[in-house]
Amino acid sequence: MPELPEVETTKRGIAPHVEGQQVRALRVHNPNLRWPVPAELAQLAHGAVVGVLSRRAKYLLMPIGEEFVLLWHLGMSGSLRIVTPSTELRKHDHIELELANGTLLRYHDPRRFGALLYAKQDEAHKHVLLEHLGPEPLGDGFNVDLMLARAANKKQPIKTFIMDNANVVGVGNIYACESLFKAGIHPSTPAGRVSEKRWIKLVEAIKTTLAAAIEQGGTTLRDFVGGDGEPGYFAQQLFVYGRNGDACRTCNSEIKLLKMSGRATCYCAKCQRY
């Protein structure tokens, strides 16, 4: 269930176990992810030392050796776990990275919407999948001025706008809904009609919501290491997502549901205005 906070949590969870470790083997049990896992990867990774992990949008970047970097994407249902060699291979464990310290990094992905690709280290940010990405939501590049400029004259609903990776990365369906609630903005509001005053609230809401989720993700680190259980750290804090039919926690009116670009969109018609 990876949104940006979980990718960040995954990165922090696995980093101490993989960084500086030599790759003993990269085994691909099923290469049929969103794109085929490149056949030459096993050879490229063999014997390489894993470098310092980083994250760009929902991609996890894992340098291997001096020349290449692995690009992991968890899709809708992917996860990366550190396990011991005695841990049985589960159904949908498609890839494993065996390290010199004896631990295994396993990629598990029932729906196979995820990906494992690679690039040269100095060209990773120019990779076709990364080059058109907008600013990181927690960085200075994501700010009111840029959003006002990009949203100018757009009729597209504000919710669709903030979920577009070209505008800002890492805002998935849950956090789009939650951030709009916090900012008091109706999800159908045309992006070009969101005032500067409301953009200030929305930018702040996106930053604080994601940051808070990352904080909580930290508490699930041991799950990644131990390899047991899915993290469910944000569920109890949701104000609108998945709460359609329930009472708004702020005003007590009923949370509504509408479909927007094929995705469930929950909102409070009283707290969120055009």
Next chain:
DNA sequence: CAACCGCCCTGGGAGC
């Protein structure tokens, strides 16, 4: 071009 819609997959839950 902007905006929408289908689709890549499996699994889980609801309803019958």
Next chain:
DNA sequence: TGCTCCCAGGGCGGTT
């Protein structure tokens, strides 16, 4: 208990 249908956190690629 078992079917069938619907839905799910992403995001690319094709169509209008």
